[in-house]
Amino acid sequence: MPITKSAHKAVRGSLRKKAFNDGKKRAMKEVIKKVQKVAKENKTDKTEVEKLLSSAYSIIDKAAKKGVIKKNNASRKKSRLARLVSARG
Secondary structure, rough: OOOHHHHHHHHHHHHHHHHHHHHHHHHHHOOOOOOOHHHHHOOOOOOHHHHHHHHHHHHHHHHOOOOOOHHHHHHHHHHHHHHHHHHHH
């Protein structure tokens, strides 16, 4: 348990940051799963997959920009999604 007043404040701040980061990670994972699902089952409608891929890129880039994930991790996730979509298309 923190003893000093500044340590209490640091704990509160870190909890807020953790909640923010967890939300970003959850959104990123959800959109990745959605792209994967649509890419696997929907082989005809490419516009829907492209729209989802664009939103996935945006969410992944924002997570990397805010430091939730590292830059290379974001790049790897985007690359794998693009490869999945192009293989299905």
